Amino acid sequence: MNETLSLLMNHRSIRKYTDRMVTEEQLEMIIAAGQMASSSSSVQAYSVIAVTDPEQKRALSALAGNQAYIVECPVFLVWCADLYRLQKVSEAHLGDQPSYVDSTENLIVATVDAALAAQNAAVAAESMGLGIVYIGGVRNQIAEFAEQLKLPELVYPVFGMCVGYPDQDPGIRPRLPxxxxxxxxxxxxxxxxxxxxxxxxxxxxxxxxxSGGKSTAAWSQFMAKRLSEPVRLHMKEYLQDKGFMKR
Amino acid sequence: MNETLSLLMNHRSIRKYTDRMVTEEQLEMIIAAGQMASSSSSVQAYSVIAVTDPEQKRALSALAGNQAYIVECPVFLVWCADLYRLQKVSEAHLGDQPSYVDSTENLIVATVDAALAAQNAAVAAESMGLGIVYIGGVRNQIAEFAEQLKLPELVYPVFGMCVGYPDQDPGIRPRLPxxxxxxxxxxxxxxxxxxxxxxxxxxxxxxxxxSGGKSTAAWSQFMAKRLSEPVRLHMKEYLQDKGFMKR
Incomplete structure (x- = not known):
């Protein structure tokens, strides 16, 4: 097994970080690696916001499920699907032509672009000895969260990502066969x-x-619990309000 | 720069393949690496269909923009967002409780899960000397395409991925600064x-x-052209028909 495969096979999410900083140089390397992921017709329909200010991280954490690691990690990245940039740079060329930026197709394109770039960035970070965890909680109170980051229309936060030096060594979570x-x-x-x-x-x-014996539920029980909970039912209205998937 | 970073920074999409086969063992390694990507609350809401039969690849290619490399690559992977499995395994536990499987939130979760796994798989393949290209064309005639693969409700093909040994060495496409x-x-x-x-x-x-001088358009011109074209406007209706994003 080569070095990269071995890295991929040893992924575990890190939820406890040392206070060692991530340098600006490291951050740029991580994002540059993210940029090298494939993008649908080179649209590159994503942006990433790096948050390092402790006060800002605290405010964002409060809106994203109050997870301590968002505050404790040295860099908190917010990966956004971004059709705003495309719309803006196109306007001069479009003239009277309509823009289909608001299609469901383009929501999918932008969401996938953000995810591919983020996963490349995750692999890059781990290859440098850093640990990461994805944060879906950014969608809990998405309107307030987006406002804190001053996201314009046609941009939405898909997920967050904590980045830092691991201060724990959790086991690998088993996957489906x-x-x-x-x-x-x-x-x-x-x-x-x-x-x-x-x-x-x-x-x-x-x-x-x-869990030290506290949890004994099977995977399918967790899944049933998850599907039965009315999680983030605001997403459809929020995305449409922001100019996405109007058709 | 470590080996993994160097691999990530040298990505280019491969659209021409030698006829050397990809072994079942390699395929399994690639998918296993894909599985190790993060997944929202371990839902693992994706599936991948491996297509190797030349006749089937030809039929799928005809529905996905007629790209020759879909036929020529030894393995064509179709990455699907899959909420069908979750719904099925949950049913026994759910009893009378409602399922929110049809929320827009869950469409996002499944689409992101598929993309994260696919990008890990892409990196794994490239680390083994293989090349890949993503195929958004699977959404061109998505209903017919999905039917060929016998996809049930709550499963949709997000993109395809050709995998094989490169028979070209294209330059790296420049990214946004x-x-x-x-x-x-x-x-x-x-x-x-x-x-x-x-x-x-x-x-x-x-x-x-x-292009050997044939194309001289700037990026923003390409983007304007793309936004002005009514691309895959069937996606919203198709996804809702298949049980996604009903609320």
Whole structure:
């Protein structure tokens, strides 16, 4: 296994950081690596906001589920889907032509672009000995969160990412069996249930160990709980208010 | 610069492949690396279909913009956002409780999960000497494309990915200047125009060289053209038909 594969296979999310700083040079390397990810027709429809000020991190953390690691990490990155830049630079050329910037297609393009760049950045950071964790909580109170960052229309925060030197060494969280996610030729809907049965036990064991016996739920129980909770139901209206997916 | 950073910084999309096969073992390594990417609350809301049969690749290519490299690459991967598995495994636990699987939030979660896994897989493939190119064309005739793969409700193809041994060595496509995508503290809407001006020239030069003088358009001209075209306006209706983003 080469060095890169070994790095990828050893990923774990880091939720506790030392107070060692991440330098501006390191940050730039991480973002530059993010930029090298593929982008649909070179649109590069994403932006990233780096937050290092402790007061600002505290304010953002309060809006994103109050996770201590957002405050404690030296750099908090907010990855945004960004169609604002495209719309702005196009205006001079568009003249009277309509812009389809508000299509659902373009929401998908921008969201995917942000995610591909972010994952490259995550790998880059880990290759430098740093740790990261993604923060979906930025969508909890997305309007207030976006306002703090002065995001214009056609920009939305997809997720955050804490970056810093790890101060913990958590175990690797088990994934679904490979056959659970990989299909050959066509989608095989029958295997979902079989593959998941084994995984339910693996996951329950992992959670039991991690929680010191407090949690013993199987993966599918967690999933059912998640689907039954009315999580972030404001997203549709918020995105449309911001100019996304109007058609 | 470490080996991984150097790999990331040297990415270029590969659109011409030798006929050397990708082994099942390599494929499994690539997907396993994809699985190690972060996933929102471990939902792992994605699936990937590996297509190797030449006839099937030809049929899929015809629906995805007729790109020859889809037929020529030894393995064509279709990365799907997959909420079907979550819904299925949850049903036994949900009982009478409602499922919010159809929220726009969950569309975002599944789309991001697919993209993070795919980008890890792309990096893994490249670390093994393989080349890749993302194929957004799978969304051109998405209903017919999904039908060929027998995708059930709550699964949609986000993009394809050709994988194989490179038979070309294209130059690296220039990205926006770092300061164009990286903001500090808050989003700086004023710099969009400045940063793009420089980039327009860089991009025009690159395209001129790549096209042998046929294309001389600046980046912002390409972007304006793209926004003015009614690309994949069926996405909203298609996704809602398949059970996504109903609220």
């Amino acid at each position: 490979l056959e659970g996610v990989l299909h050959h030729g066509t989608y095989d809907a029958t295997k979902t249930v079989e593959e998941v049965k084994t995984y339910d036990n693996t996951y329950a064991e992992y959670m039991r160990a991690r | 770092l300061e164009g995508v990286l903001h500090h503290g808050t989003y700086d809407a004023t710099k969009t125009v400045e940063e793009v001006k420089t980039y327009d020239n860089t991009y025009a030069e690159y395209m001129r060289a790549r």
